[in-house]
Every structure is written in structure tokens, then in C-alpha cells.
Amino acid sequence: MSTKMNILIIDDEMQIRKLLEITLKSNDYTTMLAATAKEGTMMSVIHPPDLIILDLGLPDEDGQVVLRKLREWYLGAIIILSVRSSEEEIVKALDNGANDYLTKPFRTGELLARIRTALRQTQNISIIQKLEFENLVIDLTSRTVILDNEPLKLTATEYSLLTLLAKNDGKVLTHQYILKNIWGPGYTQQSQYLRVFVGQLRKKIEPNPNNPKFILTESGIGYRFCPKMEE
Amino acid sequence: MSTKMNILIIDDEMQIRKLLEITLKSNDYTTMLAATAKEGTMMSVIHPPDLIILDLGLPDEDGQVVLRKLREWYLGAIIILSVRSSEEEIVKALDNGANDYLTKPFRTGELLARIRTALRQTQNISIIQKLEFENLVIDLTSRTVILDNEPLKLTATEYSLLTLLAKNDGKVLTHQYILKNIWGPGYTQQSQYLRVFVGQLRKKIEPNPNNPKFILTESGIGYRFCPKMEE
DNA sequence: CGGTAAATTTACAGATACTTTAAGTGATGC
DNA sequence: GCATCACTTAAAGTATCTGTAAATTTACCG
Numbered sequence: 100m101s102t103k104m105n106i107l108i109i110d111d112e113m114q115i116r117k118l119l120e121i122t123l124k125s126n127d128y129t130t131m132l133a134a135t136a137k138e139g140t141m142m143s144v145i146h147p148p149d150l151i152i153l154d155l156g157l158p159d160e161d162g163q164v165v166l167r168k169l170r171e172w173y174l175g176a177i178i179i180l181s182v183r184s185s186e187e188e189i190v191k192a193l194d195n196g197a198n199d200y201l202t203k204p205f206r207t208g209e210l211l212a213r214i215r216t217a218l219r220q221t222q223n224i225s226i227i228q229k230l231e232f233e234n235l236v237i238d239l240t241s242r243t244v245i246l247d248n249e250p251l252k253l254t255a256t257e258y259s260l261l262t263l264l265a266k267n268d269g270k271v272l273t274h275q276y277i278l279k280n281i282w283g284p285g286y287t288q289q290s291q292y293l294r295v296f297v298g299q300l301r302k303k304i305e306p307n308p309n310n311p312k313f314i315l316t317e318s319g320i321g322y323r324f325c326p327k328m329e330e
Numbered sequence: 331m332s333t334k335m336n337i338l339i340i341d342d343e344m345q346i347r348k349l350l351e352i353t354l355k356s357n358d359y360t361t362m363l364a365a366t367a368k369e370g371t372m373m374s375v376i377h378p379p380d381l382i383i384l385d386l387g388l389p390d391e392d393g394q395v396v397l398r399k400l401r402e403w404y405l406g407a408i409i410i411l412s413v414r415s416s417e418e419e420i421v422k423a424l425d426n427g428a429n430d431y432l433t434k435p436f437r438t439g440e441l442l443a444r445i446r447t448a449l450r451q452t453q454n455i456s457i458i459q460k461l462e463f464e465n466l467v468i469d470l471t472s473r474t475v476i477l478d479n480e481p482l483k484l485t486a487t488e489y490s491l492l493t494l495l496a497k498n499d500g501k502v503l504t505h506q507y508i509l510k511n512i513w514g515p516g517y518t519q520q521s522q523y524l525r526v527f528v529g530q531l532r533k534k535i536e537p538n539p540n541n542p543k544f545i546l547t548e549s550g551i552g553y554r555f556c557p558k559m560e561e
Numbered sequence: 562c563g564g565t566a567a568a569t570t571t572a573c574a575g576a577t578a579c580t581t582t583a584a585g586t587g588a589t590g591c
Numbered sequence: 592g593c594a595t596c597a598c599t600t601a602a603a604g605t606a607t608c609t610g611t612a613a614a615t616t617t618a619c620c621g
Contacts, residue, residue, distance in 0.1 A: 193443040242502035
């Protein structure tokens, strides 16, 4: 993501606003806060956020009405956060265009996950699975490897080997285990394949292949992916 | 919508399946029923539904794994329906690509509302009406492709292939995935079709088909649409 | 029925990646 | 110092994958 996602919180309870603000900020979002419907609507118009968290029990206007009005023009995600737990209220909110509905008290982790889901859907962002190690980034979704901000060309086998090692970073993987996973159960004796491909990978990703920084040899046992900090 | 929305129910409890079937049918959906992960996966491949309701506690495979596997290719909505109510499980499912998560026992009206919400969102995927890449513009609404301000004549298959690649720009799409999406699940072995059509597309859109700028080959894996900047 | 455009096959040359062989390095122990 | 073992590196051989052209089949329309 180039820039942080911005979330507008419309809730009249100060404690909730504070809690949400802290939670969201520490999860790499930026926030805007509003205590009333009027205030919230205005903020959303002036600077449309990527997602709105809306409480239904606002002092100045009914939440369902606020929701309907927002949906007349706002295309981002709206998550309702409310003490009201009646089925009628939930159904109404969802049919008024809410993307999700959580009842208070809520679990923070779940709210964050539902925010990610809502953003994914409205931003049309796919599930991003990334492995990041300093200057090396492996994007499992797009199947690309970026080294020093440059895309790196890897063959199918090289890519499989790198991801297997990177997914288990820190752990020592035995020759047998790697061979079984990449080439199949019948190849556990072909340690030579492995040596050749580790060599090729090192040539591509190691700044100094003689003194590997990423793929370390555990003599007699196997290999370990363990990005060393540079000195 | 011209035709009824089709929902696949994957749940091992017969009573739940029956209940859902009756509820959904009386709300103008068509349904498909599966009692195991294997059965459900197969049905979704053969006849992809508009939405999948997935139980996590299946007898033959872990629901989270089923979910992840589905998300490798299935773009429709997936709603989890499970007895498991731990935050950990919910967060995991949402991050694995579920659109929503309901715990059993559930309220029918709420489920229906959440189904409507999920369908609204996934059908909205076509909110994107134009794909633009420098000198190449694909207009999905009018089904036209403009290259260097000149309309380009493409056959139906060429157009589908180009839009599939362009919608996933940056990502590597495997031969299998492309074949399944363009020709159908039964054609995953016909890589030859793909070569022929990629060749034809390149002849039409690439300034220099020998050194492709748009459609890049990932040998042994598939193709990737990734408009390179010119030097 | 004939004409046309598109899709499917077939065939083959060229490119790419994988396997295999072999020579070279360095550490360890006798 | 020499032998051994495990790993590294390079390069040749082999298999597989890819791109292209051209032939054949299919589908559609007048």
C-alpha cells in the first residue's frame, strides 16, 4: 500500500473513540474522530475516508438515517458498531448498505479482521501474503520476488525452494525434507539437485555468495534461511 | 438480476442443510448441497456458484484449509457458518478470505441480510469499468479495446483472455487457472490453446511481439500481465 | 448450400530449465 | 602432509516448455 488507509470513527462515547483511535493507529491506519452525526457527515464529505465505523446510537440523529444518507453518495466501506443487537436492527442496517455489523462489546482482533475484510472488498485488494526480509520481499499472491526494489527473475524450482526456506525462516530444514517438498518423495537421495539450486539462488539473491546472508549451510544436515543483519 | 442467484451449502449436518435449503429457496435463491469438503470443492469447480456457505467443522478436511484452497481461484462470496466462536478462528477465517463469519446457532433473517450484503459486494466487483495501461485502454462496459487511440478488433476468446490477465495485472496466473477461467474446468490440460491465443493477442497488442511489453511469460508456470514502462 | 470468421489441432523449431557429470575448495582427522 | 568428506561451482547434455505457422474443424449467417 502506498499510503495509510484512513478511517473515520463516528461514535458519541468518548471512551470508545479513544480506544478505537489507539487500536487503529497502532495497526497502521490513520483516523478521524466525530462525536455526532452532523460532525461525522461533514468530515466524510470534506475528506472522504477509506472506511467509516458508525455507531447507531448518536445523540442528534438516528443511525439508520445517517447510514442511508451516507450511502447516497459514499462508496467506501461502512461498519456498524452498536449496542443494539436485535435482528431487526441488524437486518435493517445491512440492507441500508452497511458492509458489516458488530455489537458492543466487541473483540478488538475481530474488529480489525473485519476492517481488513471490508477494505479488501471495497478496494478490490486481494489477500496479500508477503514474506519480508529487509531488502528481500516475496509476494506469494503475485508470485514475485523483489530484491532491493527490483523484481527478480526466478525459475519455478528456484521460487519453490526460496519460499519453502523463507516460510520456515530460522529453522534448519534437512536435505531430505527439502527434496521431498520440492521434487517429491522419490528424490530424497538426490542431494546434488539441492546443492545446484541453492547455488543458483545464492547467485541471484546474495550480495556476496561466498559469505551468504540469507541461505546458510548447516553442514551434514541441511540449510537454513536466516537473514543476518549487516554489520 | 436476470436469473436467480445460486448458493452452494457445504455443511455436514443434515438438519442445517435442509433448513438452509428451504430458507434460501423460499427467498428466491437456487441451492446446491454438499456434506463434505471434497464434494463441495468438486461442485464449486464444476458449476461455480454466486456464493458459498461453508461450515468449518467438516469431517474430511479442516475448514480453514478448504477456505484457503477455494480462494486460490474462487472469486465469489464465501460466508463461514460455524459453531466455533473463538476470536482466533474468526480472525483466521476472515484473513483467509472469507467475506463474513456467523456462529451457530444463527438467526435466519440476519443470515439472509448478510447474504444480500455479500452478494451486493461481490457483484459490485464490476464497478471497475475501465482498465487503463498507458496506450492500452479496455472498456469493460462496452467491451472495447483501444490501442494508441485506435479501436482494436478482438475475438471473444482473445477479449476474455486479455481482460482476465489485465484484471490481475502484476500477478502470475498459472496455465491451469487461465484455462479454467476461459475454457472451463475440463480444459486444464490444453495448454496449447493458451499458447495460440497468447500469440495472437501479442501480435495485436504488442509493438514488438518478440519482446513483449504487456504479456510476460513465466516459463513452467503461466503468464503475467505487467505493462513495462518503455525505456 | 457456400462463405466467412473463429476455434481447435498438428507439427516443428527454438528457447528455457532441469539433470548429470566433473573438477575444485575447504575443513577435519589421521 | 595426505586422505576423506561434504559442499560449491561450472559446464555439457537432456528433457520439457514455448512460440509460430499452417491445416483442419466448427459455428454462424445469408
